[in-house]
Amino acid sequence: MTATLTTLVNHQARLAARPVGMATAANWQFTEEAVAEPAEGGVLVKVLALSLDPAMRGWMNEGKSYIPPVAIGEVMRAGGIGRVVASKHPDFAVGDTVSGTPGVQEYWSVPAAQVARSSLSKIDLALGSVTQWLNVLGMPGMTGYFGLMDVGQPQPGETVVVSGAAGAVGQTVGQIAKISGCRVVGIAGGAAKCDWVVRELGFDACIDYKTGSVREGLKQHCPKGVDIYFDNVGGEILDTVLTRINLKARIIICGAISQYNNTTPVAGPKNYLSLLVNRARMEGIVVFDYAQRYPLAIAEMAAYLKDGRMKSKEDIVPGGVAAFPDTLNKLFSGENFGKLVLQVAEA
Amino acid sequence: MTATLTTLVNHQARLAARPVGMATAANWQFTEEAVAEPAEGGVLVKVLALSLDPAMRGWMNEGKSYIPPVAIGEVMRAGGIGRVVASKHPDFAVGDTVSGTPGVQEYWSVPAAQVARSSLSKIDLALGSVTQWLNVLGMPGMTGYFGLMDVGQPQPGETVVVSGAAGAVGQTVGQIAKISGCRVVGIAGGAAKCDWVVRELGFDACIDYKTGSVREGLKQHCPKGVDIYFDNVGGEILDTVLTRINLKARIIICGAISQYNNTTPVAGPKNYLSLLVNRARMEGIVVFDYAQRYPLAIAEMAAYLKDGRMKSKEDIVPGGVAAFPDTLNKLFSGENFGKLVLQVAEA
Numbered sequence: 207m208t209a210t211l212t213t214l215v216n217h218q219a220r221l222a223a224r225p226v227g228m229a230t231a232a233n234w235q236f237t238e239e240a241v242a243e244p245a246e247g248g249v250l251v252k253v254l255a256l257s258l259d260p261a262m263r264g265w266m267n268e269g270k271s272y273i274p275p276v277a278i279g280e281v282m283r284a285g286g287i288g289r290v291v292a293s294k295h296p297d298f299a300v301g302d303t304v305s306g307t308p309g310v311q312e313y314w315s316v317p318a319a320q321v322a323r324s325s326l327s328k329i330d331l332a333l334g335s336v337t338q339w340l341n342v343l344g345m346p347g348m349t350g351y352f353g354l355m356d357v358g359q360p361q362p363g364e365t366v367v368v369s370g371a372a373g374a375v376g377q378t379v380g381q382i383a384k385i386s387g388c389r390v391v392g393i394a395g396g397a398a399k400c401d402w403v404v405r406e407l408g409f410d411a412c413i414d415y416k417t418g419s420v421r422e423g424l425k426q427h428c429p430k431g432v433d434i435y436f437d438n439v440g441g442e443i444l445d446t447v448l449t450r451i452n453l454k455a456r457i458i459i460c461g462a463i464s465q466y467n468n469t470t471p472v473a474g475p476k477n478y479l480s481l482l483v484n485r486a487r488m489e490g491i492v493v494f495d496y497a498q499r500y501p502l503a504i505a506e507m508a509a510y511l512k513d514g515r516m517k518s519k520e521d522i523v524p525g526g527v528a529a530f531p532d533t534l535n536k537l538f539s540g541e542n543f544g545k546l547v548l549q550v551a552e553a
Numbered sequence: 554m555t556a557t558l559t560t561l562v563n564h565q566a567r568l569a570a571r572p573v574g575m576a577t578a579a580n581w582q583f584t585e586e587a588v589a590e591p592a593e594g595g596v597l598v599k600v601l602a603l604s605l606d607p608a609m610r611g612w613m614n615e616g617k618s619y620i621p622p623v624a625i626g627e628v629m630r631a632g633g634i635g636r637v638v639a640s641k642h643p644d645f646a647v648g649d650t651v652s653g654t655p656g657v658q659e660y661w662s663v664p665a666a667q668v669a670r671s672s673l674s675k676i677d678l679a680l681g682s683v684t685q686w687l688n689v690l691g692m693p694g695m696t697g698y699f700g701l702m703d704v705g706q707p708q709p710g711e712t713v714v715v716s717g718a719a720g721a722v723g724q725t726v727g728q729i730a731k732i733s734g735c736r737v738v739g740i741a742g743g744a745a746k747c748d749w750v751v752r753e754l755g756f757d758a759c760i761d762y763k764t765g766s767v768r769e770g771l772k773q774h775c776p777k778g779v780d781i782y783f784d785n786v787g788g789e790i791l792d793t794v795l796t797r798i799n800l801k802a803r804i805i806i807c808g809a810i811s812q813y814n815n816t817t818p819v820a821g822p823k824n825y826l827s828l829l830v831n832r833a834r835m836e837g838i839v840v841f842d843y844a845q846r847y848p849l850a851i852a853e854m855a856a857y858l859k860d861g862r863m864k865s866k867e868d869i870v871p872g873g874v875a876a877f878p879d880t881l882n883k884l885f886s887g888e889n890f891g892k893l894v895l896q897v898a899e900a
Binding site for chain 1: 617618619787792806807808809812818819820821822823824825826827828829830831832833834835836837838839842
């Protein structure tokens, strides 16, 4: 193995400069490094697939957030799935499939200290495919699950609205809300996405914000108002939903993809006083807070995948590290359909 | 008594037109009516003092809110304290002091149906003065108490920031937070108000937004960040506090006095994504939801008034109904110092 390893080259995408607005080629630098054998206690992982998420745009900005920004010159942070190709740690063997945060590169060398901090974990492909482990069984699925169940606390019969409905988080939220006995209305861009969440995922309705009025759609499809709004987009859609919320409504702030590439300040929800009128609550979620409870949620989701109550859709883009910049931007143009995954190597 | 009653004239202020921006003389119409004897089951109340509150500006606007707007031509809605001068209801006797929503007029005729709906209640002047019953023992006090305790859930050692600190709600919030073992920082306009909440009410600090930077004040006086923000003002101050909140912070949305006279849309909090980063919560309060629990809270506040742990300040303006329009506007210019009360008759 050692002989083979040392001939390998690791291709990487690094943050070259902080973007203003949408990221361009100038924000990235591609580098090559020799692959080294792991030191004592370390593990070497060959990256199979990377998760591309809206939150990555935030990590590229300077300033305090829930995690530090990616430093200039650093390999871009990204979650992903890989296979162990060399191990000097007793808990990991060559051939194990693992989940973690390898970054945008082909080989992830995990030092002993990081292994000890549980930065990688073995995953069971019997529960779901590599790409499902980046979707409903991964961070987006956990975000949707805990955001809806813990922050939203859905009750049977309530109306749940979710934006970015065909996205990774949205598809989980909608399906878990259906399983919880709620009426579920999605908001998504384009007829194909809207059809899919209704026909395949069983949402009660979906509003196409690209061709219709969100306001009219909410009137039509939420005749009893909105009890829970799971917000992935911010901006005008958040403002419109605020006009339709019920007493004691819960708004889960998960993201604001409409605002991430702004060069002007974020648009604040000008209808926020609807929270006062309706004694409603707007609350943020960061998935890492629920890490202790991932295993139980994963088991639950895997059971739903198995019994058919939950489906998943991934938008898998081949091309590896070189294709990363263009693929990431698909998220912000809304071009992706389903959880966006960058394939780095064949599983 | 009957002979006397029929010679009385009731002066009233009615909403003549909905204001655009700050209310002016053109928005009000003054009327006179003969005072009639109460019908069976009814009560006639002579108004002693009216509560002037920021929320009144909202009641003057058209559109859905937590209560219907005041209709054009209707006596302006206002809470107040009065004395029973005639009664055909067994629970009320001449001379009883009562609290309710008499509106801006000198005599309040309460029909039987309204009495049955508990629209007026007897108050005990041994617990507090007439004007304290409009302040810490009244709606503002209840708003501050339940907003802080139920929505904010303060823990000893936490830092609580309250805007409109010298106002009716603010003074209650700050003092209850101190009693709860919190560090309390007020935000108010002018040195006199700031001095008063620190020296008299025992706040740990107060930021004068008129002469200083709220951002710098928060840095200086909240070295451990902000756990609870009780917001009475909205606008830029809300946005600034959002940059200083802690993990799991609670923001109580009680009002937005900076926005009530806007002729442009309300300014949404552009830093609302701080809720996401900090897994924080922004929640509205409407005091009426806690009506069942007023008696216990009043008893608690009255005990604090008695043992000196709570003080109150009212800004009592004489002049009766005719003085109502100008007095109301003092709230929005920040001219009032303490709970603003319009005196209608001598107690």
